Amino acid sequence: MPMKDINQTIVRYGLKKLKNTQRVSMQLFKKHINKDILDEVDIGFAIAPILNSAGRLKDASKSVEFLLSNDIQKSQEMFDDLVQLNNLRKTIQQDTFKNTINDISKDDDVIVVANKSYHEGVIGIVASKLSETFNKPAFVFSIKDDIAKGSARTSGDIDLYSLIDQVKSSTKGFGGHKGAAGVVVKLNQLDEFKQKINKAMTNQRYDTKKTKRKYLMKLTIDDIDKELFDIVQKFRENSSKVSI
Numbered sequence: 001m002p003m004k005d006i007n008q009t010i011v012r013y014g015l016k017k018l019k020n021t022q023r024v025s026m027q028l029f030k031k032h033i034n035k036d037i038l039d040e041v042d043i044g045f046a047i048a049p050i051l052n053s054a055g056r057l058k059d060a061s062k063s064v065e066f067l068l069s070n071d072i073q074k075s076q077e078m079f080d081d082l083v084q085l086n087n088l089r090k091t092i093q094q095d096t097f098k099n100t101i102n103d104i105s106k107d108d109d110v111i112v113v114a115n116k117s118y119h120e121g122v123i124g125i126v127a128s129k130l131s132e133t134f135n136k137p138a139f140v141f142s143i144k145d146d147i148a149k150g151s152a153r154t155s156g157d158i159d160l161y162s163l164i165d166q167v168k169s170s171t172k173g174f175g176g177h178k179g180a181a182g183v184v185v186k187l188n189q190l191d192e193f194k195q196k197i198n199k200a201m202t203n204q205r206y207d208t209k210k211t212k213r214k215y216l217m218k219l220t221i222d223d224i225d226k227e228l229f230d231i232v233q234k235f236r237e238n239s240s241k242v243s244i
Contacts (some may be wrong), residue, residue: 003040011040024075025067032083053086056121093122097129100140104130109201110163112194114141114148124151124180131155137163137201139183141190147172148190152181163204167196 003011018026018038030036033046054062066078096118103113111130118126123140130138131153137160141150154160159178168174170193174183185193 015039015043023067024070024072025079028075028079032079049089050082050086053089054082056089057085057092057119089122092119093125096122096140097126100126100130104134106134108194108198109136110194110198111136111138112141112190112197113139114143114150114190116143118142120149123149124153127151128153128180137197139197141185143187146187148185148187150183150185152176152183154179158201158204163197163200166200167193170196 015038026038029042029047029050030038033042035042038047051063051067054060062078063082066075066082069075069078099115099117100111100113103115104111111134113130118140120142123142127138127140127150130140132155135155137152137154137158139150139152141148152160152164154163160181161177164171164174164176164181164183170185170189172184172186174181176182
């Protein structure tokens with residue numbers, strides 16, 4: 001979600017609360033990443049992946065139970081399990097990404113890949129990495145029986161939701177927003193969906209050949225220090241790290 005307006009206010013308030021929290025779960029996280037004060041980067045790139053791993057691979061309630069626990073020994077055991085799950089998630093994610101590289105048609109304007117071996121818990125992350133790597137929309141489907149459940153990601157000016165809406169007759173359903181979406185397609189309609197989504201993309205005439213970056217200002221090397229970077233980091237409009 002965009003890191004601005006009310007979202008930014010909520011995050012700032014949450015980070016302030018975390019500074020003084022005595023919850024066992026947060027103390028374990030601070031010990032794990034070797035920091036006394038947590039910031040938004042720690043949440044997004046260290047804590048959230050560990051907590052989310054339970055829902056991706058097993059049961060999200062395991063993370064909730066861990067966060068609410070005040071039993072030090074039990075919390076440590078649950079934390080160790082979550083870290084182990086996250087490491088497994090990383091392995092599955094890396095393997096899935098490597099497999100998708102072999103499955104994609106690089107000449108297509110939209111990446112659409114599907115396989116029974118793709119784990120449903122990581123297809124969103126893999127789609128995001130594919131989109132970032134090839135600078136085009138990416139759909140990754142996990143197949144079970146006669147249904148393909150997909151996760152889609154894009155970047156830049158491409159409106160993913162609008163794109164899928166143009167080919168919704170080839171889906172069982174979809175939801176999401178401009179930058180990310182989930183879609184369900186019958187297996188016997190998957191090729192049709194791939195053809196139509198690529199045609200819709202071609203008709204939109206988006207430029208997928210170049211990565212576009214927005215620059216707010218020019219700075220000299222003398223202008224940049226850690227204090228400036230920390231300030232800028234808090235005002236970025238999305239969950240990505242700021243580039244200087």
